[in-house]
Amino acid sequence: MFLLSLMHLTGKSQSILVSGESGAGKTETTKLIMQYLTFVGGRAAGDDRTVEQQVLESNPLLEAFGNARTVRNDNSSRFGKFVEIQFDSNGRISGAAIRTYLLERSRVVQITDPERNYHCFYQLCSFERDAEKYKLGHPSHFHYLNQSKVYELDGVRNSEEYLKTRRAMDIVGISHADQESIFRVLAAILHVGNIEFSPGKEHDSSAVKNDKSRFHLQMAADLFMCDVDLLLATLCTRSIQTREGSIIKVLDCNAAVAGRDALAKTVYARLFDWLVDKINMSVGQDINSKIQIGVLDIYGFECFKDNSFEQFCINFANEKLQQHFNEHVFKMEQEEYGKEEINWSYIEFVDNQDVLELIEKKPIGIIALLDEACMFPKSTPETFSTKLFQHFRSHPRLGKEKFSQTDFTVSHYAGKVTYHTDTFLDKNRDYVVVEHCNLLSSSKCPFVSGLFPLLPEESSRSSYKFSSVAARFKQQLQALMETLNSTEPHYIRCVKPNSLNRPQIFENASVIHQLRCGGVLEAVRISLAGYPTRRTYSEFVDRFGLIAPEFMDGSYDDKAATEKILQKLKLENFQLGRTKVFLRAGQIGILDSRRAEVLDNAAKCIQRRLRTFITRQYFTILRSAAFSLQACCRGHIARKIYAAKRETAAAISIQKYIRMWLTRHAHLKLNFSAITIQSHVRGFVTRQRFLHVKEHRAATFVQAFWRMSKARSSFLRHQTSIVAIQCLWRCKQAKKELRRLSKLFRKFYILSLLYFYFVSQLYLTINIRIMYLETIPQS
Numbered sequence: 001m002f003l004l005s006l007m008h009l010t011g012k013s014q015s016i017l018v019s020g021e022s023g024a025g026k027t028e029t030t031k032l033i034m035q036y037l038t039f040v041g042g043r044a045a046g047d048d049r050t051v052e053q054q055v056l057e058s059n060p061l062l063e064a065f066g067n068a069r070t071v072r073n074d075n076s077s078r079f080g081k082f083v084e085i086q087f088d089s090n091g092r093i094s095g096a097a098i099r100t101y102l103l104e105r106s107r108v109v110q111i112t113d114p115e116r117n118y119h120c121f122y123q124l125c126s127f128e129r130d131a132e133k134y135k136l137g138h139p140s141h142f143h144y145l146n147q148s149k150v151y152e153l154d155g156v157r158n159s160e161e162y163l164k165t166r167r168a169m170d171i172v173g174i175s176h177a178d179q180e181s182i183f184r185v186l187a188a189i190l191h192v193g194n195i196e197f198s199p200g201k202e203h204d205s206s207a208v209k210n211d212k213s214r215f216h217l218q219m220a221a222d223l224f225m226c227d228v229d230l231l232l233a234t235l236c237t238r239s240i241q242t243r244e245g246s247i248i249k250v251l252d253c254n255a256a257v258a259g260r261d262a263l264a265k266t267v268y269a270r271l272f273d274w275l276v277d278k279i280n281m282s283v284g285q286d287i288n289s290k291i292q293i294g295v296l297d298i299y300g301f302e303c304f305k306d307n308s309f310e311q312f313c314i315n316f317a318n319e320k321l322q323q324h325f326n327e328h329v330f331k332m333e334q335e336e337y338g339k340e341e342i343n344w345s346y347i348e349f350v351d352n353q354d355v356l357e358l359i360e361k362k363p364i365g366i367i368a369l370l371d372e373a374c375m376f377p378k379s380t381p382e383t384f385s386t387k388l389f390q391h392f393r394s395h396p397r398l399g400k401e402k403f404s405q406t407d408f409t410v411s412h413y414a415g416k417v418t419y420h421t422d423t424f425l426d427k428n429r430d431y432v433v434v435e436h437c438n439l440l441s442s443s444k445c446p447f448v449s450g451l452f453p454l455l456p457e458e459s460s461r462s463s464y465k466f467s468s469v470a471a472r473f474k475q476q477l478q479a480l481m482e483t484l485n486s487t488e489p490h491y492i493r494c495v496k497p498n499s500l501n502r503p504q505i506f507e508n509a510s511v512i513h514q515l516r517c518g519g520v521l522e523a524v525r526i527s528l529a530g531y532p533t534r535r536t537y538s539e540f541v542d543r544f545g546l547i548a549p550e551f552m553d554g555s556y557d558d559k560a561a562t563e564k565i566l567q568k569l570k571l572e573n574f575q576l577g578r579t580k581v582f583l584r585a586g587q588i589g590i591l592d593s594r595r596a597e598v599l600d601n602a603a604k605c606i607q608r609r610l611r612t613f614i615t616r617q618y619f620t621i622l623r624s625a626a627f628s629l630q631a632c633c634r635g636h637i638a639r640k641i642y643a644a645k646r647e648t649a650a651a652i653s654i655q656k657y658i659r660m661w662l663t664r665h666a667h668l669k670l671n672f673s674a675i676t677i678q679s680h681v682r683g684f685v686t687r688q689r690f691l692h693v694k695e696h697r698a699a700t701f702v703q704a705f706w707r708m709s710k711a712r713s714s715f716l717r718h719q720t721s722i723v724a725i726q727c728l729w730r731c732k733q734a735k736k737e738l739r740r741l742s743k744l745f746r747k748f749y750i751l752s753l754l755y756f757y758f759v760s761q762l763y764l765t766i767n768i769r770i771m772y773l774e775t776i777p778q779s
C-alpha cells in the first residue's frame with residue numbers, strides 16, 4: 001500500500017528488487033507481491049480476466065518450463081524475471097509485461113545428480129496418455145533426464161503438475177493445437193537426446209549408432225515434422241561456405257553429439273521465448289503507461305561444489321544488483337547528505353565496483369577475454385585461463401586455484417566462488433547452426449517453423465553464427481539497470497533459514513553470512529546512524545501538516561512549519577537540510593502513527609456521524625418496515641379471523657339451513673304424512689259419512705220412496721177404492737139417474753146424453769190414473 005501511495009504521491013515508477021540466495025524464497029515472495037499489488041491495484045471494471053489472474057496463472061507455466069530442481073532448491077528458477085505492472089493515469093492496472101533473463105540452456109542437455117532437468121519433461125513423461133502418443137516412457141529411458149537419478153520431487157505429483165501446466169496454457173490463451181505442438185517439441189527434444197553416434201565409414205565421420213538410435217531419430221523427425229534424412233544430415237554434417245562454393249564437412253562423433261545437444265538447447269530456448277511472448281501478448285501491455293511497478297526475481301547468488309558458466313553469469317547479475325543496492329543505500333545516501341549540508345561522518349562500505357570491472361570491463365575483463373577466446377576456434381579453456389591470469393595477475397578479487405590450471409576464483413561480495421572453465425567456451429558460444437534453422441523452418445508443423453523463421457541470405461551462408469551469451473546477458477543486465485535506475489527502488493532480502501527446508505530452524509552461521517554478504521548489516525547500520533527518511537519541506541507539510549493545524553493558518557514557511565510540527569511531537573536529532581528534512585530511524589513511524597491517529601480520530605468522527613446517520617436511517621427504515629410488517633401481519637391475522645368467523649357463520653348458516661331443511665323436510669314429510677293420514681282419515685271419515693249420508697239419504701229416499709209408494713199405493717188403493725166407490729157410487733147414481741132419466745126421458749136423447757156423459761167420465765178417470773202412475777218412480 002505504501003508503495004502504491006508513494007507511486008501516486010511522487011508520480012514515479014517504483015521497483016522491488018527481491019534478492020537472496022538460491023532457495024531463499026524470492027520466487028514465492030515475488031508471487032505474494034504480485035498477488036498483493038494486483039489485488040490492491042485492481043483493474044478497470046469490465047475486464048473478464050484480470051492482470052492478476054493472467055500474470056499469476058502464467059507462473060505455473062513459466063515454472064514448468066523455466067524451473068528445475070537444484071541441490072539447493074527443488075523449484076529453482078533457472079531464469080531471471082522482471083515483471084512490470086503498468087498503471088494508467090487513474091492509478092489502475094492497465095497492463096503488465098514480463099521480461100526474462102538468461103535461461104539456463106545447458107540444463108536441457110546436461111544435469112548432475114541429484115538435480116533435475118526442467119519440470120515440463122517429467123510432467124510430460126508422467127502423463128500416460130500423451131507420453132504414449134509421443135512414444136515416451138519413464139524418464140530413466142531418456143539420456144537428457146537419466147543423468148540424474150532424481151525423477152520425483154517430495155510432495156509433487158508430476159501428472160497433476162502436467163494438468164496445472166495445461167490449465168495455465170488455457171488461461172494464457174494458448175490454443176489446443178499450439179499446446180499439442182509444444183509438447184510434441186518437448187517429446188522431440190527427448191528423442192533427439194537419445195540419438196547416439198558411432199564412427200562412420202569415412203574418416204572422422206559419424207553415423208547413427210544402432211536401431212534404437214534410428215528409432216529415436218525417426219521419432220524426432222516425425223515429431224518435428226521434418227524429413228528424417230535432412231535431420232540426420234543436419235546432425236552429422238556441416239556445410240562450409242568457401243570462395244569456390246559450399247563444401248560439406250562430416251562431423252565426428254563428438255561433434256555430432258555437440259550438434260545434437262545444440263539443436264535441443266536452441267529449440268528449447270526458442271520455445272521458452274515463445275511462451276514468454278505469448279504470456280505478454282495475453283496479459284496485454286499498456287504502451288501509454290507512464291508509471292509502473294517492477295518486481296525483479298532473479299536467480300540468487302550461487303556457490304556450488306562445481307561452478308560453471310551459469311553460476312558465473314548468475315553471480316555477475318547478483319553483483320550488479322548488489323552494486324545497485326550499494327549505490328542507493330550507501331553512495332547516493334551519503335552524497336545527498338553532503339548536498340543538503342547535513343552534519344554527517346562518512347560510513348565505509350564494501351564497494352563491489354572492482355569485481356564488476358573485473359568481470360565486465362572492456363576491452364579487458366573476464367567476459368571480454370572469454371568472447372575473444374570464443375572467436376578463435378583453436379582456443380581452449382587453458383588458453384583462456386592463461387590469458388585471464390596474465391591480465392589480472394595481481395587483481396585482489398581474482399585468485400588462481402593451486403591444483404588446477406584452468407579454474408579461477410572470484411571474490412564476490414557474497415563470498416569466494418571457484419569456477420571451472422572447461423565448459424566456459426562452449427557455453428558462451430551461442431551458435432545458431434544454420435542447418436538447424438533451415439531444418440526446422442522446413443517443418444510441416446507451423447508452430448515449429450514459426451519458432452525458426454528463415455534466416456537472411458547472408459547469414460545463412462556460414463554454418464555457425466557466433467554470438468556471445470555472456471555479452472548478451474551483460475547488455476540485458478545493463479538495460480535492466482537503466483530501467484531500475486529510472487524507478488525508485490525497494491529491496492527485499494530473502495534469507496534462507498536452513499538447508500533442510502524445514503520450518504522454525506535457523507542455522508545462525510548461514511543466516512548471518514547471508515545478511516552480511518547482502519550488505520544488510522551495513523544497511524541497518526547506516527539506517528541507525530543516518531537519516532533513512534527524508535522529505536522535501538513541501539511534501540512533509542503536505543503529509544504531516546494535519547498533525548498541527550494551528551501552524552497551517554494563513555501563509556507559512558514550509559521549513560519553519562516542518563520544524564514546529566517536529567517540535568510539537570518532541571522529536572529530536574532530526575536535521576533540517578537545504579531543501580529537505582532528514583529524519584532518524586523510527587521518527588517517520590512516530591509521525592506516521594500520529595498522522596494516522598489524527599486521521600483515525602477524524603475518521604472515527606466521520607464514521608460516528610455516518611454510522612449514526614446510517615443507523616438512524618436504518619432504524620427509520622426498520623421501524624417503518626416493522627410497522628408495515630405489523631400492519632401486514634395484523635391485517636393478515638384479522639383477515640384470517642374474519643375469514644374464520646365468516647366460515648363459522650357460513651357453517652352455522654349452512655348448518656342452520658341444513659338443519660332447517662332437514663327439520664322442514666322431516667316436518668313436511670311428517671306434515672305430508674299427517675295430512676295424508678288426515679286426508680285419508682278425513683276422506684275415509686267423509687266417505688264414511690258421505691256413505692252414511694248417502695246411505696241415510698238412500699234410506700231416507702228408500703224410506704221416502706217406500707213411504708211414498710206405500711202412501712201412493714195406499715193413496716192409489718184409497719183413490720181406486722174411492723174412485724171405485726165413487727164410480728160405483730156414481731154408477732149407482734148414474735144408474736139411478738139413468739133409470740130416473742130413462743124413466744124421465746125414456747126418450748132416446750136423454751139416454752144418449754147420459755151415455756156420453758158416462759163415457760167421458762170414465763175416460764177422465766182413466767187419464768187421471770195414468771198420470772198418477774207416471775209421477776211415481778219406477779223403483
Ligand SMILES: Nc1ncnc2c1ncn2[C@@H]1O[C@H](COP(=O)(O)OP(=O)(O)OP(=O)(O)O)[C@@H](O)[C@H]1O
Pocket residue numbers: 020021022023024025026027028029073074075076077078298299300494
Ligand atoms: N514464505 C515462505 N514460506 C514457506 N516456504 C517458503 C517460503 N518462501 C519459500 N519457501 C520454500 O522455499 C522454496 C524455495 O523458494 P523459492 O523458489 O521462492 O526460492 P528462490 O529464492 O526463488 O530460489 P531460486 O533462486 O533458486 O529460484 C519454496 O519451494 C518453498 O518450499
